[in-house]
Amino acid sequence: MTKEWTPRIVAFFCNWCTYTAADLAGVSRMKYAANTRTIRLMCSGRVDPQFILEAFARGADGVLIGGCHPNDCHYGEGNYKMLRRFALLQRMLQDLGIGEERLRLEWISAAEGEKVKSVINDMVKKITALGPLDLPGKCADWDRELTELAPAVEPAPVESEVTHA
């Protein structure tokens, strides 16, 4: 990375509320940071925990999930299902050393273009303060260490096969 580091954020937005709100922010020509990459899903309930882990593993510094406000889900309760997973995921991310603050869940209704702007700007600010996560880089380092260390480790003597018959 030669350029100054800026965070990479993957955003999963539900089709009915948050994606529409992001469209509204566009139509209203609101300006916000260009660090997010949005992936449209029909419902925040579709966000598989693996999507989030995959995003971090592939180099995301933050993941943002946008769904309809409680009680407003187009499908009734998909956002509640996401909320349940979110609570578990936060603990898991903490345990994995990624940190729960890199995952954010926001309820943004179709009318809240302004909130899309403020949430993204705020998230970019906070993730910038946290610094890069760079899981792919860390994984590469670990791999390199292992390969470098491998020759230095005396291979265990191969014992002849022992039968316990």
Add this chain to the structure above:
Amino acid sequence: MDKVNGNHDVRIGFYVCQCGHNIAAMVDCAELAKYVGQLPNVVLSRDYKYMCSDPGQELIQKDIKEFGLNRIVVASCSPLLHEHTFRSAVEAGGLNPFFFHMVNIREHVSWVHTDRAEATAKARALARAAIRRVAHHRALEVKKVPVHPDVLVVGGGIAGIHAALTLAKAGKKVYLVEREPSIGGHMAKFDKTFPTLDCAACILTPKMSEVGSHPNITLWSHSEVVKMDGYVGNYTVKIKRKPRYINEDLCTGCQECISHCVYKEPKFHDDFNEGLGKRKPVYIPFPQATPQVVLIDPEVCLNFKRGVLTDKCKKPCVEACGDRKAIDFKQKEELKEIKVGTIIVATGFQTFDVGRMPQYGYGRYPNVYTALEVERLVNASGPTAGDVILRDGCHPKSIGIIHCVGSRDKNTNRWCSRVCCMYSMKLAHLLKEHTEAEIYNFYIDIRAPGKGYEEFYDKLLEEGVHFIRGRVGEVTDWAFIPEEEGKLVIRVEDTLAGVVRRIPVDMVVLATGLEPQADAQDVRRLFNMSCGSEGFFLERHPKLAPVNTFTDGVYLAGCCQSPKDIPDSVAQAGAAAAEAMVLIDKGHIEQEPNTAFVVEAECSGCKSCIPLCPYTAITLNEGSKKAVINEALCKGCGTCVAACPSGSIVQNLFDDEEVFSEIQGVLAYD
């Protein structure tokens, strides 16, 4: 190397739309096309001025044939706007329409970013994700579902009435549900309408009686929608019919029961006359009420105690009704269930609660009125038969009309209610006609942007009505000089003269703004709609789909969408009726094939998915012990897909592979 690279059968055509300058000004389209052109599987990459134009669409069709393309990606505006356009173009080119993906680089990139290099980088990442994703797309079939031909119209104001009549005249069966005992809404309360000064009743009541007698309209007044289930074309709606203690079929509207009621004088709050008049426990809301049926208020009728039947009154009303036997004190609330294909929501507005602006003295000074009260006061069939006699018994010699009460005010409602300037001027004209008083209008700006509206303003100026520019600070009875004694003093900064003025008047009229109904949020949830930040129902697109909502088959008409005057409400109601007829006459709807299905071989039968489905579309096949998804019930949210521990549920269009490749694509930054 990702597995996409190995797929040699995929031939992708990529198109970036400049959208005039909308995209090209912030995204380097030529560079983007060049970048995508060297990605794996991309056969062709072009940038073009307007992809959604006919030549743009023809370009796609021509390229599909010429270059043997089998996947298309277009980077342009939001898929919510033009996905359908491009899918049709892809289909016309001979491909399955779902071998297409759209990248939003206008609403999500060029319009919201300010750095051209950053915006172009973001567009590259999004395009790269789409190129990876589209390789996994499969051919899908659009499911056709029949549309039930009946329509439900919710709300019987002028918008609901017009929509119902339009549909009924076209031969459609309509259910019109109104919460109040009579249809007519706010318009029925008005005296005259601006700017033509036709009498509101004269133009509304013929439509109301047409609704009442039309064979295609089932009118349920005094009723409320309590539940809506189903989906576009096939809604099941539950409607609560509140008891009116009168058998609607037997009542002839003779009103003998009213004159024979044990209460000789009317003494209860009359909602229709804004409390300026009184009614009896058995009443008809107003003379032209539709249906022409009386009702009994169990809260005040002597035969009830606090709404519970006691049967202690001697019931002269029953005697007066005689053989018709229309009065039924044992009537119970009834639940009706109907099936409709489309729904028009026309639930209207409520006027601003002036109690929120105590500085204007409403409720403290008897001679401060709301505009709706004045409508009843000047109405020939109103509580005073059109005589403008104030609460203290005087006739006013000077009247102040305060505009923008609860409008254009950051302390209350920020929006302009659109009709107040015009109705204030109408009331000024009518009050002048009735009382010959001096009339002062206190306004911020005069907004008269309709046909004949500005001319009406000119006419008022010629009539000698005074206009003072400035928001009123307060209404007070504190007199400074003898001339102010016994009067209401309006304190206002005259912003044209640059002085603070005190104007003593006999009567103050508050031009209350329009706001969403108090239960708008409940209604919104009932019909699965969205609300704007101010609480009015949100249209699908502010310009191009102004009567559609985000729920297919549910349309909006009238003031529930935003404040509007009668001509606009009627126009919108006609548009909503036309939209409903589009579905009905087509006979079927094409459903987005984003439903989920179970790959049986991988399902372990753990049943995790079954309780997650809000539509009970998933069941366990007891024979094979595998989950089965009923495609007709599945709406395609994908919640079960995300939760399946064995990954055996697949959602069309949002398959795991598709989403994963998109995640990998957006993160493959350069």
